[in-house]
Amino acid sequence: MTQAAFFVLAALVDEPRHGYGILQEVDALSEGDVQLRVGTLYGVLDRLTADGLIALDREEVHQGRLRRYYRILDAGEAALSAEAARMASSARTVSERLAAPRAPGRPGLAGGTA
Amino acid sequence: MSVTLVEQRYRSVLRVLPAYYRAEREDEMVEAFLHGVPEDVRDEARPSTGEVVSVLALAVRTRLGGAGAPARYAVLGEAVRLFALLGVLLQAATVLSQRALSLAWFSGAATLDRQVALGAFGGGFVSAALQVLAWALPFAWAGAYLALVRDRRRAAARLSAVAALPTLLTLGYQLFSPSYTGPVSDLAVVTALVCWLTVAAVACGFHEDAASTPLPLVPPGLALMGLCVLSGAAGALLPLSLEAYGVSGAAVIAVGAGALVVRVLRSGSSSAALPLALAALGASVLAVWATVLPVASQPGLPAAVAVGWPAETAVLSLLVLALAFTGVRDARRTLASVRRQRGGGVEGKIADR
Numbered sequence: 001m002t003q004a005a006f007f008v009l010a011a012l013v014d015e016p017r018h019g020y021g022i023l024q025e026v027d028a029l030s031e032g033d034v035q036l037r038v039g040t041l042y043g044v045l046d047r048l049t050a051d052g053l054i055a056l057d058r059e060e061v062h063q064g065r066l067r068r069y070y071r072i073l074d075a076g077e078a079a080l081s082a083e084a085a086r087m088a089s090s091a092r093t094v095s096e097r098l099a100a101p102r103a104p105g106r107p108g109l110a111g112g113t114a
Numbered sequence: 115m116s117v118t119l120v121e122q123r124y125r126s127v128l129r130v131l132p133a134y135y136r137a138e139r140e141d142e143m144v145e146a147f148l149h150g151v152p153e154d155v156r157d158e159a160r161p162s163t164g165e166v167v168s169v170l171a172l173a174v175r176t177r178l179g180g181a182g183a184p185a186r187y188a189v190l191g192e193a194v195r196l197f198a199l200l201g202v203l204l205q206a207a208t209v210l211s212q213r214a215l216s217l218a219w220f221s222g223a224a225t226l227d228r229q230v231a232l233g234a235f236g237g238g239f240v241s242a243a244l245q246v247l248a249w250a251l252p253f254a255w256a257g258a259y260l261a262l263v264r265d266r267r268r269a270a271a272r273l274s275a276v277a278a279l280p281t282l283l284t285l286g287y288q289l290f291s292p293s294y295t296g297p298v299s300d301l302a303v304v305t306a307l308v309c310w311l312t313v314a315a316v317a318c319g320f321h322e323d324a325a326s327t328p329l330p331l332v333p334p335g336l337a338l339m340g341l342c343v344l345s346g347a348a349g350a351l352l353p354l355s356l357e358a359y360g361v362s363g364a365a366v367i368a369v370g371a372g373a374l375v376v377r378v379l380r381s382g383s384s385s386a387a388l389p390l391a392l393a394a395l396g397a398s399v400l401a402v403w404a405t406v407l408p409v410a411s412q413p414g415l416p417a418a419v420a421v422g423w424p425a426e427t428a429v430l431s432l433l434v435l436a437l438a439f440t441g442v443r444d445a446r447r448t449l450a451s452v453r454r455q456r457g458g459g460v461e462g463k464i465a466d467r
Contacts, residue, residue, distance in 0.1 A: 002322070018142075018145075018146070019142055019143070019145065019146030019149075020145070020146045020149035020150060023146065023150065037164050037165050037167075037168030037169075038143050038146050038147045038165060038168060038169070039143075039165065039167075039168025039169040039170070039171060039172040040168045040171070040172070041146070042139060042142075042143060042172060043168075043171070043172050043175055043180070043323065046175075046176075046180060046181040046182055046323075047180075047181040047323055049181070049182065050181035050182045051181070062145070065141060065144070065145040065148075066141040066142050066145060067142070067145055068142050
């Protein structure tokens, strides 16, 4: 799962959202790290829809313009949950490795050997 | 609500998307885009470069068989991917066999001949370095082929671009070097176009969303080995053939004829993508050949050139026409079958909605 698809699915967990709402939520969830363009967002929405992970929830006309709201499906929640667990497991492994005591006298990256 | 300048500009950008996609998505995308533009600048702002690039990338995906694309774009996408895969395979086989032949010749050549051959790499450090690069970089076609069969798409695009770089070096040399006094050769221009068309087909056809496209009919390793042998044999046995120019036409003829035979034997439904891709590949070889074919009309040439070149070109031309005809006919059948299955519904709705 790409990073963009991961955050788009995460943005839809609490409620159905329309295109710009998803862009804003992805920006907030990723703390500004992932800033999707509109063209990229719709490529991701196409893929998630075709894979049966999200679906159209409803259409509204707002100030004369069409808004489509998307909702996450059960398969989408399962895929997101599995991906989050995988990422958490990887992060935990790295954290444990960083926290583990290191052998004394091991040359550091900056030191080098004579 | 009046239409602002930035909306007009964004809608112009969206015209690069196919009609089926615009009909489904345009208003929604405009709404999402405008939401992010402050109202007080909507009559002067332009869509940012990033937004334009994202729409261009979406246009490539939607036209080349992205998620939920209609059948016609799915066929087009598969044809482009097969053209890319076969084109890279052909370039890889050609460069491997040509380099192997030249090394075999060099190892058995007389000392004087060797000195003459090595003289091509002289002329100062820069010239020698460029010659070495032009000789070595095309090996990256083989790496690109390996990456494609392993579905490493970005690596394949980068490697094929590296492999195609020498064509630009040649053009740059002919255009800008004071030591080159002749006109820019048609062969150099067309070779560069064909190579970069292959690179573009790899980069665009194998987009992130594209279905995996394996080599049809034969295992990828066997295909590369077989084409190396075929291309090498054609180069060794027919030294005056058109094989000496660009990619191997004999290989295209053999593979194209084989694909047609298989198509005839399997008379049922068949993908239109393979004959279309082979027709495009054959046409690219013909384009390279066309730049050197006028030589065959000069008087006093051996029969291998005066008769052989036009005959080889005629065979490949007929094959390209047969493949194109078969491909277009199969594509029409596929589209008609899809329409029938949908009960005459409008083709083009984004699937699975």
